Amino acid sequence: MRHRELEFSICDKVFLKVSPMKGVMRFGRKGKLSPHFISPYEIVRRIGKVAYELKLPSEMAMVHPMFHVSMLRLYKPDPSHILNHDEIEINEGLSYEEEPVQVLDRQVRRLRTKDMALVKVLWHNHNTEEATWEAEEDMKRRYPYLFLTTDMC
Template sequence: RVNQCLETFLRCFVHACPTKWYVWLPLAEFWYNTSPHSALGSTPFEVLYGRAPRYFGIIDPVACTSPDLSDWLQDRAQMEALIRQHLLRARQAMKDSADKRRSDRVFAVDDWVFLKLQPYVQRSVATRANQKLAFRYFGPYKVLQRIGAVAYKLQLPDSSSIHPVFHVSQLRQALPPTEQVQDQLPAAAAASPVPEEILERRTVQRGRSEVPRLLVRWTDQPPEFATWEDSEDLRQHFPRAPAWGQAVSPGGGGVTASVPPGPVTTNAGASTTAAPAGPERPRRQVKPNWRLTAQVWDTTR
């Protein structure tokens, strides 16, 4: 822990004063000895000597009579303020990184929890044939008592030879054995929602292109739960949704009907002759692949 704190201090020191950090290097030791520790409730200097530290025996730096010493003390105070600012930023960054994997867990008495243990060490709690491929958690076990803010006492088996009090980070919520978990969904399960109505349209800029967006109300959902979706993606996933307001023609086939040559009757009753179809577009001849020499291609079929 001491090396980690000093490493953080020196990193901030070098970043703040890249050319003069070695001049103030003894300040790193002084900083650690005069920083309050949560375990001690005070600074290591005060715990060891019983008083607050003084700079060269000077209680009031303002009353210093030496101009050189007074300037040095002012430079030192300015350097401490700068380093303190960098340390606070570094501490906040480390706190944010550590809080990403933390969660607030509170259990009550008579709750059931799973217990995380080292499978190769704790073998008295449960007997397992394969320790390497065993489950990560043991249990569930019943909570007997809450000890402090972050520890709980569990009802372990009688054969267990470990202490029954564990930190909350080693526990996970579990259902009591009296509750049954259904392995099948209910028969009257709700269908997947589809776009039912388009409430609003807008265009957003993405790079150099403009993308249309739609405010869609889904089936069996109130307008307050409407979501913005991309128009093209929505049409691809739901081509026959009621939100489009019209039936969609089935895919495949030509879009124009072929008219056979011959007389055609118009609305006026006159009979005209349809123009014959144009020459048929020649088809490209299929040639064998020259890379496949072992197979003989037959283009007459």
């Protein structure tokens, strides 16, 4: 009922849909705020009625270049849409693991019946304005090396 006929021509630029995964940090955002589409890619050729081959960069060589029309969205030129993919290693599932660099701050939040320790984490490829508050217990379990040299109270 809600099906739209999508057609692209060769040399059009399209965004590629990446699957959101719960708990995976993608492009500096977690959960439903993570982007659903990445970088505009050029269409090289059309295969049948619903498949297109994209010109992918060499960093994405492990990803097959053929995509169904439902995974593509037409790119309307706007400089704010472009995310730098040169610094990001994308795996076969079109996702990547974000690495923390440093713990910037620590605070204890009082919930109804317990105290929760939080740390402000600076992530790789992001500036200090994009640092996020994470649970200290989870960060210590996943990234113990961050807390070896940090002397925070």
